[in-house]
Amino acid sequence: MAKTMYEKIWDAHFVHQEPGQAALLYIDRHLMHEVTSPQAFEGLNIAKRSIRNKHSILATLDHCVPTKLADRINLPDPIGAKQVATMINNCEQHGLTLYDMESKNNGVIHVVVPEHGFVHPGMTTVCGDSHTATHGAFGALAFGIGTSEVEHVMATQCLPQAKSKTMLVKVDGTLSKYSTAKDIALAIIGRIGTAGGNGFVIEYAGSAIDALTMEGRMTLCNMAIESGARAGLVAPDQKTYDFLEGKEFAPKGDAWDQALSYWKTLPSDDGAEYDLVIELNAADIAPQVTWGTSPEQVVPVNQTVPAPNDFEQEGKQIACKSALDYMDLDAGTKMTDIEIDFVFLGSCTNSRIEDFRAAAEVAKGTKVPANVTAIAVPGSYMVKEQAEQEGLDKIFTDAGWEWREPGCSMCLAMNGDQLKPGQRCASTSNRNFEGRQGKGGRTHLVSPAMAAAAAAAGRFVDIRELEQN
Amino acid sequence: MEKYTKHTSVAALMNRSNVDTDQIIAKQFLKKVERTGFGIHLFHDWRYLDDDGTIANPDFELNKPEFKGARILVTGDNFGCGSSREHAPWAIDDYGFNTIISTSFADIFYNNCFKNGILPIVVDADTLKKLMSEIDANEGVEFTVDLENQAVTTPAGTSVSFEIDGFRKHNLLNGLDDIGLTLKQADKIDTYESKHKEKFPWLWAS
Ligand code: SF4
Numbered sequence: 001m002a003k004t005m006y007e008k009i010w011d012a013h014f015v016h017q018e019p020g021q022a023a024l025l026y027i028d029r030h031l032m033h034e035v036t037s038p039q040a041f042e043g044l045n046i047a048k049r050s051i052r053n054k055h056s057i058l059a060t061l062d063h064c065v066p067t068k069l070a071d072r073i074n075l076p077d078p079i080g081a082k083q084v085a086t087m088i089n090n091c092e093q094h095g096l097t098l099y100d101m102e103s104k105n106n107g108v109i110h111v112v113v114p115e116h117g118f119v120h121p122g123m124t125t126v127c128g129d130s131h132t133a134t135h136g137a138f139g140a141l142a143f144g145i146g147t148s149e150v151e152h153v154m155a156t157q158c159l160p161q162a163k164s165k166t167m168l169v170k171v172d173g174t175l176s177k178y179s180t181a182k183d184i185a186l187a188i189i190g191r192i193g194t195a196g197g198n199g200f201v202i203e204y205a206g207s208a209i210d211a212l213t214m215e216g217r218m219t220l221c222n223m224a225i226e227s228g229a230r231a232g233l234v235a236p237d238q239k240t241y242d243f244l245e246g247k248e249f250a251p252k253g254d255a256w257d258q259a260l261s262y263w264k265t266l267p268s269d270d271g272a273e274y275d276l277v278i279e280l281n282a283a284d285i286a287p288q289v290t291w292g293t294s295p296e297q298v299v300p301v302n303q304t305v306p307a308p309n310d311f312e313q314e315g316k317q318i319a320c321k322s323a324l325d326y327m328d329l330d331a332g333t334k335m336t337d338i339e340i341d342f343v344f345l346g347s348c349t350n351s352r353i354e355d356f357r358a359a360a361e362v363a364k365g366t367k368v369p370a371n372v373t374a375i376a377v378p379g380s381y382m383v384k385e386q387a388e389q390e391g392l393d394k395i396f397t398d399a400g401w402e403w404r405e406p407g408c409s410m411c412l413a414m415n416g417d418q419l420k421p422g423q424r425c426a427s428t429s430n431r432n433f434e435g436r437q438g439k440g441g442r443t444h445l446v447s448p449a450m451a452a453a454a455a456a457a458g459r460f461v462d463i464r465e466l467e468q469n
Numbered sequence: 470m471e472k473y474t475k476h477t478s479v480a481a482l483m484n485r486s487n488v489d490t491d492q493i494i495a496k497q498f499l500k501k502v503e504r505t506g507f508g509i510h511l512f513h514d515w516r517y518l519d520d521d522g523t524i525a526n527p528d529f530e531l532n533k534p535e536f537k538g539a540r541i542l543v544t545g546d547n548f549g550c551g552s553s554r555e556h557a558p559w560a561i562d563d564y565g566f567n568t569i570i571s572t573s574f575a576d577i578f579y580n581n582c583f584k585n586g587i588l589p590i591v592v593d594a595d596t597l598k599k600l601m602s603e604i605d606a607n608e609g610v611e612f613t614v615d616l617e618n619q620a621v622t623t624p625a626g627t628s629v630s631f632e633i634d635g636f637r638k639h640n641l642l643n644g645l646d647d648i649g650l651t652l653k654q655a656d657k658i659d660t661y662e663s664k665h666k667e668k669f670p671w672l673w674a675s
Contacts, residue, residue, distance in 0.1 A: 021650075024651060146555070258671065
């Protein structure tokens with residue numbers, strides 16, 4: 001029978017199922033950071049259990065690390081400092097690989113893992129962070145888990161799992177040069193809603209997805225979770241193999257050939273059936289901006305803020321009304337008339353080298369207005385170094401941006417980088433929930449180029465017009 | 470996880486309904502790196518008069534000396550509603566309770582109890598009233614909980630039988646948490662892993 005990629009990966013990792021219980025799925029890779037792991041280690045120690053497969057684990061410090069160099073030496077927040085110290089201690093005690101703050105490999109977990117080729121096509125991958133779906137870009141089944149599951153995987157290398165339904169999101173056609181993977185991601189969420197993917201694993205396919213770079217595919221899969229899906233997947237192809245080849249944890253020599261021939265069996269078979277198929281035309285996808293407090297509250301940048309009456313369902317009308325209140329926006333306002341106070345270029349959604357190149361291209365020769373703060377936070381030291389070699393840091397600092405050290409930073413505002421109440425931010429991250437970037441802060445999600453354009457103008461800009469002038 | 474054995478313990482009465490997980494463990498305590506030590510923060514806003522939790526509120530039920538050392542909590546409808554935080558059962562367990570008796574529990578909380586060795590017992594409204602009045606009349610009274618025979622008995626001669634899913638009962642009696650259950654399949658995991666290693670040797674190279 002023709003199988004989807006998800007079904008192939010599932011079958012290859014199915015260990016056992018007791019009657020009346022969930023199936024046990026084997027986990028190949030376990031990614032860790034300082035915030036969701038400490039209680040899992042403690043639980044393990046209390047129960048006198050050990051880690052089954054240390055090689056499966058790669059850890060970093062990212063969620064609460066400061067992005068100002070001086071603060072990284074003496075962490076100003078005692079809670080963050082404790083989380084960092086606990087992580088270092090746990091990794092030492094259990095002999096795990098940790099990219100600590102001094103490591104040149106340090107950075108946001110979902111950025112550093114691909115940089116070192118730690119996740120391969122066909123692998124099952126988990127992490128106590130919901131944006132683990134990022135690694136679906138490599139054709140790996142990757143999803144976020146809770147703290148008790150982190151402990152479960154450490155002790156057993158397995159997780160009890162229910163099988164998901166499958167959804168194919170097919171994006172054909174050619175994306176305009178102003179639109180990016182981020183805009184595809186937001187357009188999909190705008191179409192199916194943040195609950196549209198509940199119970200599903202999404203496979204992204206079609207000519208527009210084939211055309212994306214690996215970085216673009218990571219951005220797309222990263223946002224799968226925002227549509228409610230358990231995971232997002234893109235079939236591996238030559239780009240995937242080229243990206244992985246030669247990386248630290250990629251197979252070498254004969255193993256590479258063996259791996260490659262296996263990876264080539266992974267894409268969904270012709271005629272494989274999905275529980276749901278959604279189709280989009282890439283040519284229709286304009287640069288997107290969210291206006292509300294949920295990623296589904298999104299419009300193309302050349303449109304206006306909607307009114308509650310624009311929605312059919314009562315629930316969405318209520319959500320619209322409360323979002324407008326929180327965001328302090330009036331229905332009918334042109335998106336390009338909305339002024340901003342802050343710009344955040346970063347997060348595991350958009351902090352790879354390609355994102356900085358795209359933003360730098362727009363930022364070049366511009367000036368951030370005095371009333372706007374713009375920060376550029378590379379996803380990792382490798383990205384930072386590469387950007388500096390290319391002189392991108394200069395472009396940003398000349399334009400009045402702050403050039404920071406890597407970390408999650410204002411994606412979740414746990415490290416001290418945050419909005420003040422009422423401040424409005426153009427952000428390349430993944431969640432625009434109330435208070436996500438600081439209590440009372442207002443977040444608009446955009447692509448890196450759109451963020452850079454907003455930084456220069458102090459308001460949202462339709463970058464398609466910018467270049468024509 | 471400890472095995473749940475038959476025990477006779479003080480039953481504390483907290484006659485409140487819809488106690489949510491925010492009240493069980495307030496969000497300012499979630500940033501800890503430990504999973505133990507949440508017991509002192511249990512019901513913080515009710516239990517203490519000050520923010521730092523140094524002055525006990527004499528009016529709060531559980532602060533009564535008669536309820537000291539209680540392992541059984543008898544409480545109102547819909548206990549454990551609100552956010553799904555795992556810290557709520559951690560706090561209850563750490564405080565010392567291993568049994569909660571009510572007419573109903575929120576779903577996720579109910580499930581989380583079993584993961585932490587806590588037995589949530591559902592009784593009908595009349596039974597709950599009866600148990601509550603027995604505690605009221607004799608604060609510090611001890612109830613006996615016998616999970617094996619699915620019964621709660623009191624010195625006043627009341628005997629209440631309760632329902633529980635057979636699989637969950639088995640796990641509590643044997644001290645099996647989710648991880649313990651998976652580890653029972655260790656031989657299957659071993660077999661799978663060695664096949665997996667043969668098929669994908671590069672996964673183990675580093
Ligand atoms: S950047 Fe944001 S989404 Fe990504 S790992 Fe950090 S906190 Fe999670």
